[in-house]
Amino acid sequence: MPSDRRFRETLRSFRVATWLGWQIESNWADPFVFAIYSLVKPLAGALILVFMYAAIAKGGVNSPLFPAVFVGNAMFIYVPAVLAGISWTIIDDREHYGMLKYVYTAPVSVFAYLVGRGVAKAAVATVAVVVTLLLGTLALSVPIRLAGIDWLLILGALVSGCAMLSLFGILLGGVTLVTARHNYGVGEAVAGGLYLLCGVVFPLETLPLWLEVVGRGLPITYWIEAVRRALLGAGSPAFNGLSNGALLGVVVGSTVVLAGLAVGTFRLAERRARARGLLDMQTMY
Amino acid sequence: MSGRSTWTTFWRTVCGRAYPRVIGAQRERSWVFFEILLPLLQVTAYVFIYRAIQAPPEFLGFVVLGGAMSAYWLNVLWSMASQLYWEKETGNLELYIVAPTSRMAILLGMALGGMFQTTLRAVAIITIGSLLFRVPMTVTNVPVLLGVFLTTLVALYGLGMMLSSLFLLFGREAWHFSNLLQEPVSLVSGFYFPVRALGQVIAAAASALPITLGLDAMRQLLFPSMMENLRFLSADVELGILAGSAVLFLVLAHRALAHFEKLARREGRLTVRGQ
Numbered sequence: 001m002p003s004d005r006r007f008r009e010t011l012r013s014f015r016v017a018t019w020l021g022w023q024i025e026s027n028w029a030d031p032f033v034f035a036i037y038s039l040v041k042p043l044a045g046a047l048i049l050v051f052m053y054a055a056i057a058k059g060g061v062n063s064p065l066f067p068a069v070f071v072g073n074a075m076f077i078y079v080p081a082v083l084a085g086i087s088w089t090i091i092d093d094r095e096h097y098g099m100l101k102y103v104y105t106a107p108v109s110v111f112a113y114l115v116g117r118g119v120a121k122a123a124v125a126t127v128a129v130v131v132t133l134l135l136g137t138l139a140l141s142v143p144i145r146l147a148g149i150d151w152l153l154i155l156g157a158l159v160s161g162c163a164m165l166s167l168f169g170i171l172l173g174g175v176t177l178v179t180a181r182h183n184y185g186v187g188e189a190v191a192g193g194l195y196l197l198c199g200v201v202f203p204l205e206t207l208p209l210w211l212e213v214v215g216r217g218l219p220i221t222y223w224i225e226a227v228r229r230a231l232l233g234a235g236s237p238a239f240n241g242l243s244n245g246a247l248l249g250v251v252v253g254s255t256v257v258l259a260g261l262a263v264g265t266f267r268l269a270e271r272r273a274r275a276r277g278l279l280d281m282q283t284m285y
Numbered sequence: 286m287s288g289r290s291t292w293t294t295f296w297r298t299v300c301g302r303a304y305p306r307v308i309g310a311q312r313e314r315s316w317v318f319f320e321i322l323l324p325l326l327q328v329t330a331y332v333f334i335y336r337a338i339q340a341p342p343e344f345l346g347f348v349v350l351g352g353a354m355s356a357y358w359l360n361v362l363w364s365m366a367s368q369l370y371w372e373k374e375t376g377n378l379e380l381y382i383v384a385p386t387s388r389m390a391i392l393l394g395m396a397l398g399g400m401f402q403t404t405l406r407a408v409a410i411i412t413i414g415s416l417l418f419r420v421p422m423t424v425t426n427v428p429v430l431l432g433v434f435l436t437t438l439v440a441l442y443g444l445g446m447m448l449s450s451l452f453l454l455f456g457r458e459a460w461h462f463s464n465l466l467q468e469p470v471s472l473v474s475g476f477y478f479p480v481r482a483l484g485q486v487i488a489a490a491a492s493a494l495p496i497t498l499g500l501d502a503m504r505q506l507l508f509p510s511m512m513e514n515l516r517f518l519s520a521d522v523e524l525g526i527l528a529g530s531a532v533l534f535l536v537l538a539h540r541a542l543a544h545f546e547k548l549a550r551r552e553g554r555l556t557v558r559g560q
Contacts, residue, residue, distance in 0.1 A: 028457040037465050044468035048477055052331070055482040056340040065337060096374075185319030192326035201330060202337035 017116025042128040072200040074132040081125035084187030086118040086169025101280040154230035171262040174269035219254030302394025328352030343511035349414035351476035353407040360403040365445030370459035396442035437499025443534030450541040479515040498523040
């Protein structure tokens with residue numbers, strides 16, 4: 001296929017998948033209920049942390065640890081939304097709507113389709129992240145000042161971070177394609193593991209050494225640290241030796257490596273799924 | 286049908302519906318793994334928060350107990366409240382409706398099976414969590430603790446039976462509503478901190494959910510010295526309220542089932558799939 005035609009097809013697949021994803025995400029309720037639904041869950045998650053700090057920490061939410069923890073938790077909203085969301089698309093389309101086989105029979109780029117579906121979830125997550133950060137800034141004295149934000153760093157971190165999470169999602173999507181009864185827990189388990197290991201809600205050095213080493217090996221740890229520095233002007237002392245450029249470099253470099261790994265794994269899983277007739281599997285789980 | 290045969294059918298239905306949860310679910314080992322692992326990951330993350338802010342060790346126990354009880358809440362949401370929606374999606378609901386048995390027996394079977402299934406997970410979470418984080422528990426009164434725990438479960442699953450009738454009317458929103466009721470309930474019920482931290486008014490409102498009072502009472506009985514200044518109400522009062530809630534939710538579940546089934550029949554929602 002000529003490259004300009006392929007590009008147009010990819011773009012069309014992406015656009016239509018984004019629209020479809022948005023409809024699936026939002027049209028089960030009227031806009032008001034949907035807005036409440038989209039905000040209540042992440043805000044409740046943030047408030048759990050607030051009350052844990054208020055119940056214990058000296059100075060409550062004025063504890064020096066709190067801003068970094070709050071920002072980490074807010075940004076982590078993207079992780080289950082994009083990473084688990086993309087892999088969930090496979091389950092939803094195959095098991096619930098029974099239409100994954102039609103995606104494969106249509107002239108559609110599957111990667112663009114999956115990323116498009118992820119964009120709708122990322123859009124909802126973005127609103128939740130912004131509202132959570134506003135709550136922190138306005139009500140909990142989290143020191144985010146517009147003038148103090150490193151816009152270049154935050155932009156770089158957001159773009160590369162979302163690309164990285166999408167690729168993680170595609171990787172998990174590949175695993176989901178060839179699994180039957182385990183696929184429901186995979187996305188949640190991975191997101192839960194990352195929440196624990198990436199120092200999202202506590203300093204990484206609180207973990208036992210062997211878990212801290214695992215955490216340092218995960219690119220999401222560096223992504224969250226970059227966002228903290230961009231928004232708060234300071235991050236965790238554990239990463240003092242790394243400049244902002246180096247942090248961003250780790251995230252971009254990991255994304256490039258992950259791109260090859262995710263596409264390769266997904267293609268392999270796809271071939272296996274075709275060979276074993278798994279594309280239209282209905283497990284009724 | 287004679288009274289005796291009605292009761293026989295009722296109890297056979299209860300056993301029949303509980304069977305897949307008691308026996309069948311244990312056959313899928315990977316689910317056992319995920320159902321223990323997922324709450325444990327959350328519990329571990331919250332334990333490290335308390336460690337980072339140097340909380341007393343009893344707070345680690347609050348988190349472990351909250352994590353174990355969250356398994357029951359998740360089971361009530363996903364395997365009770367949403368269950369009739371799943372049954373509708375897979376085509377089983379029609380069979381339930383035409384079967385010559387009581388729908389309450391089906392719900393009761395689901396509840397008993399769910400309790401058994403989740404108790405295995407909860408015990409695993411408490412055991413692993415307590416050993417891993419060296420939680421200092423002191424059981425002061427075993428009969429009262431057992432009483433609080435069992436009454437909480439009856440009230441909680443009564444609430445689940447009531448919600449499952451309500452969810453009969455739902456399409457895709459059933460999934461979203463169950464999803465929505467996770468974190469907010471974790472917050473207002475004080476799964477990871479004493480509910481009193483929310484203030485008396487919010488704690489009183491949250492007491493409508495049996496798990497709020499159940500958790501507070503169990504924490505008082507397991508961590509008496511730490512809870513002395515953190516309790517919401519005394520454990521005895523909470524046990525009394527829980528017993529009242531248990532009866533109330535079971536009665537409401539019975540009425541709600543009759544009402545919403547009639548409504549769903551009239552509006553033709555019992556067999557609509559893929560909404």
